[in-house]
Amino acid sequence: MKPITTILDERISAAIASVTGATDCPALIIPAKNSQFGDYQANGVMAAAKKAKTNPRELAQKIVDALEIDDICEPPEIAGPGFINLRLKDEFLANRLLEVNSDTDRLGIDKADNPQTVVVDYSGPNIAKQMHVGHLRSTIIGDCISRMIEFEGHTVIRQNHIGDWGTQFGMLIALLKEQYPHIIENPDAVEIADLEGFYQAAKAKSDNDEAFAKTARDEVVKLHNHDKDTMAVWGHIVDESRKHYLPIYQQLSVTLQANDERGESFYADKLADVVETLKEQALATESDGAMCVFPPGFQNKEGNPLPFIIQKSDGAFLYATTDLAALRFRINELKADKVIYVTDARQAQHFNMLFETVKMAGWTNDEIDLMHVTFGTMLGTDGKPFKTRTGGTVKLKDLLNEAVERATTVVEEKNPDLPADQKQEIAKAVGIGAVKYADYSNNRNSDFIFSFDKMLAMEGNTAPYMQYAYARIKSIERKASKKDVDIQNELSGIKSLTFTDEAEKDLAKMLIRYDQAIFGAAAECRPNYLTGYLYDLAQAFSRFYNACPVLKADDTQRPVRLLLCDLTARTIKHGLTQLLGIDVVEQM
RNA sequence: GCGCUCGUAGCUCAGUAGGAUAGAGCAUUGGUUUCCUAAACCAAAGGUCACAGGUUCGAAUCCUGUCGGGCGUACCA
Numbered sequence: 001m002k003p004i005t006t007i008l009d010e011r012i013s014a015a016i017a018s019v020t021g022a023t024d025c026p027a028l029i030i031p032a033k034n035s036q037f038g039d040y041q042a043n044g045v046m047a048a049a050k051k052a053k054t055n056p057r058e059l060a061q062k063i064v065d066a067l068e069i070d071d072i073c074e075p076p077e078i079a080g081p082g083f084i085n086l087r088l089k090d091e092f093l094a095n096r097l098l099e100v101n102s103d104t105d106r107l108g109i110d111k112a113d114n115p116q117t118v119v120v121d122y123s124g125p126n127i128a129k130q131m132h133v134g135h136l137r138s139t140i141i142g143d144c145i146s147r148m149i150e151f152e153g154h155t156v157i158r159q160n161h162i163g164d165w166g167t168q169f170g171m172l173i174a175l176l177k178e179q180y181p182h183i184i185e186n187p188d189a190v191e192i193a194d195l196e197g198f199y200q201a202a203k204a205k206s207d208n209d210e211a212f213a214k215t216a217r218d219e220v221v222k223l224h225n226h227d228k229d230t231m232a233v234w235g236h237i238v239d240e241s242r243k244h245y246l247p248i249y250q251q252l253s254v255t256l257q258a259n260d261e262r263g264e265s266f267y268a269d270k271l272a273d274v275v276e277t278l279k280e281q282a283l284a285t286e287s288d289g290a291m292c293v294f295p296p297g298f299q300n301k302e303g304n305p306l307p308f309i310i311q312k313s314d315g316a317f318l319y320a321t322t323d324l325a326a327l328r329f330r331i332n333e334l335k336a337d338k339v340i341y342v343t344d345a346r347q348a349q350h351f352n353m354l355f356e357t358v359k360m361a362g363w364t365n366d367e368i369d370l371m372h373v374t375f376g377t378m379l380g381t382d383g384k385p386f387k388t389r390t391g392g393t394v395k396l397k398d399l400l401n402e403a404v405e406r407a408t409t410v411v412e413e414k415n416p417d418l419p420a421d422q423k424q425e426i427a428k429a430v431g432i433g434a435v436k437y438a439d440y441s442n443n444r445n446s447d448f449i450f451s452f453d454k455m456l457a458m459e460g461n462t463a464p465y466m467q468y469a470y471a472r473i474k475s476i477e478r479k480a481s482k483k484d485v486d487i488q489n490e491l492s493g494i495k496s497l498t499f500t501d502e503a504e505k506d507l508a509k510m511l512i513r514y515d516q517a518i519f520g521a522a523a524e525c526r527p528n529y530l531t532g533y534l535y536d537l538a539q540a541f542s543r544f545y546n547a548c549p550v551l552k553a554d555d556t557q558r559p560v561r562l563l564l565c566d567l568t569a570r571t572i573k574h575g576l577t578q579l580l581g582i583d584v585v586e587q588m
Numbered sequence: 589g590c591g592c593u594c595g596u597a598g599c600u601c602a603g604u605a606g607g608a609u610a611g612a613g614c615a616u617u618g619g620u621u622u623c624c625u626a627a628a629c630c631a632a633a634g635g636u637c638a639c640a641g642g643u644u645c646g647a648a649u650c651c652u653g654u655c656g657g658g659c660g661u662a663c664c665a
Contacts, residue, residue, distance in 0.1 A: 026605090033608070043607055046645070056645075080608045081645060126665080163665075264665095290663050299590055300661055306590095312663045319665050346659055348592055376593080377658075414627060430627090442601070445593070447658070454600065459627070460613030461602085468627050476624050483624085520604055529604060535612085546620090546629045565624095588627075 001099060001108040003515045005029045005040065007072065008086060012042050015067040019059065020052040027084075031513065037079065038087035039509055045082040056082030093505065094497035096512045101567050107574060109515045111153030116337035119157045119330045120146045123249075123256055124343070126163035127241035127263075128172060128199040131248055131396040133386055133450070134344075137375045140436050140581070141444055141527060142342035143254045145373065147579050148522040148530070157334055160256050161326065162263035164238055170220035171202035173233045174212060177219075184229045187236035195241055224268065234265075251400055252432060253581035267325040271317040274324045275310055283360055289313030295356035298349070308353040323354050327370075328363050338369040340525065345374035345445065373525045376447035386450050400432060406456050407431030415588065422587070429583035431456070433463035436582055440527040441535075461535045463582050466572055469538040469545075473569040474586045476550055483551050487566075490559045497560050503544040507564050510540040514571055518579070527580065534575045541568045 012027035028044035045063060049056035060082040067076065074087040088096075100108035122142020125131050131139075142158075150156040175198065176183055180190045192198055206213045222230040242258060249256050275291055278284035284291050292307030300306045310321045330336045341351055351372040358364050380386045388394050408427040415423070438455035441462075442448045455462060480487050499505045510533075517533030520526070550561040576582040 028605075028607090030604085030607095033611095037608075041608090043605090046607075050645080083608065124665095166665090288662070292662075297591090298661085301589070303589070304662095307662055309663050314663085316663085318663070320663095322665095343665095344659095345593065347665085349660055350665085352592090374593085379658095383657095410627075415625090443603090446601080447594080449600065451600080454614080457614070457627095460600095462613085462627095464627060465613095468625080472625060472628085479624055516604095524604070526604075528602075532602070532604090532612095539612095542628060543630090545624080549624065551624050587625085 001096075001103075001110060001515070003519070004072075004088075004096070004512065005031075005516055008040055008042070008069075011067060011069050011072075012044070012063065012084065015063045016044065016048050018066050019062045020048055020054075022048065022051055025051060029086075031516075032085065035506075037083070038074075038077065038085040040086040040088075042084040042086070045084060049082060060084055088509065090499055090505070093508055093512070094499070097497060097508050097563070097567070098494070100512055100514075101563060104570075107514055107567075107571060108512075109151075109518065115154050117155045117157065117335050118149050118338045118340065119159055119334055119336040120149070120340045120342065121159045121161050121326075122146070122342040123254070124161040124163065125245050126168075127238060127245070128163070128168050128195065130196045131245055132393045133378055133396060133399055134393075136396055136399075136435075137344070137378065137439055137444070138342045139249070139254055139256075140252060140439055141373070141375055141525075142340075143252075143256065144440060144527045144530075144580055145340060145342065145522070145525045146255065147581065148518060148527075151518065151579060152522055157330075157336070158256055158260040159262050159326075159330070160260045162261055164241075164263035165223070165265040165268055167216070167220055168199065168203070169223060169234060169237065170216040170218075171206045172199055172237055173219040173223070173230055174216040175202040175205060176233055176237070178212075178215075183233055183236065187232055188239075190236065192237070192240045195237070195244060238263075238265075248396055248400070252436065253577075253583065255581070262326075264319075264322050267322050267329070270325040270329070271321045274321055274328070275317070278310065278324075278357075278361060281361055283357070284310060293353075293357045293360070295353050295360065297356075298353060306353075308357055320350070320354065323350075324357065327354065327358055331364055331368060336368065338371065340371045340373055342373045342375070342525075345376060348372060348374055371525070373444070375444040379447050379449050381449060381451050383449065400435065403435045403452065403456070404428050404431035406452055407434065410456065411588070418587065426585050426588045429585045430464050430467060430588065433467060433576070433582040436580065437463035437531060440580060441531040443528055444526065461531065463576070464588070466534055466538045466576060467582075467584055467588060469541050470569055470572045470576075470584045471586060471588045472545060473541075473565045476565055479551060485551055485558070485562075487562055490562055491566060494559050494563060497563070498556070499560065500557055501544075501548050503540075503547040504560060504564060507537075507540045507544045507568065510537045511564070511567050511571060514575070517575075530575060530579060534572060537568065537571060541572075 008029045009027045016025045016027060017023045025048035026044050027042045029040050029042055032038050032041045045060045046056045049059040057078060060078045064076050064078060064084060072092045074089055077085045079085055120142055123139040125135050146156045146158055183190050206216050219230055223234060246258060275284060278293060283293050287307055290309050290313045291311035292309050294305045294307055298306035308320055309318060311317055330339050355370045378386045386394060404427050407430040411423045411427050434455040477487060517530050521529035548561055550565060553561055573584050576584055
């Protein structure tokens with residue numbers, strides 16, 4: 001279905017063109033800022049009047065006179081300096097709602113006309129270490145972006161650019177070989193429960209033991225030469241690390257799979273060629289012994305050109321080199337039309353230089369959209385970077401477990417009589433949902449203060465608020481049979497709708513706006529646009545629920561209300577589970 | 589120094605191309621439960637959108653400057 005704003009925009013833009021002759025004056029339709037102004041407003045008339053050098057209110061009148069829109073709206077009103085205010089006709093709203101309602105899979109949202117291939121790079125844990133809170137934002141924001149773009153009908157290629165290569169693996173391999181001499185023959189027999197602890201031990205040993213440090217360096221060389229024994233141990237480390245982070249993805253309902261991994265190791269043998277190519281193009285030059293590209297517009301503290309270093313003076317490659325190789329791969333091999341990097345804002349300069357270098361090298365073109373989706377830092381309630389009480393890094397596993405524990409307490413309090421396994425299911429959905437939602441609902445560019453108390457207060461714009469709205473609808477459905485209401489029968493019998501209460505109409509108007517919420521959120525990679533919509537929807541439902549009895553309504557009102565309930569539940573469920581990866585529960 | 593980013597109610601935050609009287613939640617005050625889940629609903633109060641200029645019919649939003657916070661700025665990722 002064509003979005004309402006698009007329909008209105010086309011009609012009014014056409015009217016503007018017919019009156020002024022200008023075809024470059026869009027109507028600028030948005031949902032009305034204030035309900036007293038109707039349902040939608042056109043903001044474009046003032047700009048059009050300026051271009052045509054006429055009085056905006058007079059122009060608005062001419063546009064309204066030329067406008068053919070009475071199949072959709074009540075007679076438009078002109079207000080203020082030249083706004084055109086539009087109010088949907090009940091009949092149009094009702095038909096639109098029926099149409100959305102009948103589309104079980106996509107809720108009236110068409111797939112993209114021109115599907116693209118979109119590479120989304122997110123999460124990217126360093127596998128020698130546990131996932132900590134720093135990985136949370138990239139992981140879940142990237143996941144939401146992937147889900148939204150995929151739902152729009154594009155082909156999404158998820159890339160988990162894991163840190164699985166480099167000097168730290170030399171140390172790990174050296175220590176493993178030392179402690180488990182048989183690891184080469186039978187790596188699977190060696191279980192590394194605490195990979196990070198093991199890594200810390202290896203690092204400490206390397207700092208204090210010169211012989212060990214040399215062995216570790218030798219292992220790095222062997223790694224680069226794909227020495228069979230060393231690779232076997234390395235492969236085992238990667239396997240073991242997967243046991244740590246895949247369950248966390250599962251717990252978070254993040255869609256990343258093992259086969260989305262394309263880590264640094266994958267690009268290791270492509271790095272020399274990256275440097276060679278850039279040298280041949282005379283883009284890479286030597287400076288202080290390092291191979292550097294100098295994209296214009298960047299400078300260092302001394303005011304000199306800032307290098308994008310692609311090879312260290314000792315010959316080693318860096319993450320800039322790997323990112324160059326990865327981006328070239330994504331464009332050439334994965335055929336990306338768009339590449340989205342989801343990392344924190346501190347890396348903005350790095351990605352600007354990366355994109356600039358790739359443009360200079362001619363590896364990309366104007367058709368390909370390279371996008372760095374940034375986000376701010378997660379802070380503690382003291383406004384400083386989020387740490388444990390003792391000042392350590394907060395492990396993601398611990399944080400998620402605490403969220404579920406706290407949610408368990410709330411469930412016990414609110415609903416002590418439910419079966420234990422159901423309480424556990426609710427606590428999991430609420431706890432994890434609250435953590436994810438708190439992140440999604442913020443503007444991702446802001447630093448945000450992580451507070452269990454705030455997110456699990458479960459009031460306001462939080463996941464539990466929406467989960468609760470959903471559960472209340474499910475409760476109505478459960479109660480229906482006891483009151484001799486056959487929901488399926490009533491719903492399927494609906495041929496037309498008549499609204500009898502403002503709360504019904506307000507809810508209906510929210511329900512037909514889901515498409516816009518998704519388009520806006522996906523286009524700008526801003527999950528908070530989607531959560532904002534879902535919150536508005538849940539609020540509209542809560543008001544409706546409060547004002548309009550459903551099961552007790554009479555035969556003329558009940559089918560409409562049942563439909564509103566059913567579609568609200570489906571929309572909330574779709575938004576939460578399909579796009580945000582947050583579970584809903586039947587009861588809470 | 590240069591660059592990026594932020595500064596909105598007591599607190600935590602929204603504010604989707606420059607649009608109308610700047611919005612939520614928490615906290616505060618008051619109201620709603622013989623009724624489908626009160627994890628809810630309704631209402632009141634709360635603002636110099638850091639500050640100063642500018643652009644224009646109109647600025648939290650764009651430009652310039654100032655102040656303040658965070659981050660980045662040559663071989664970590």
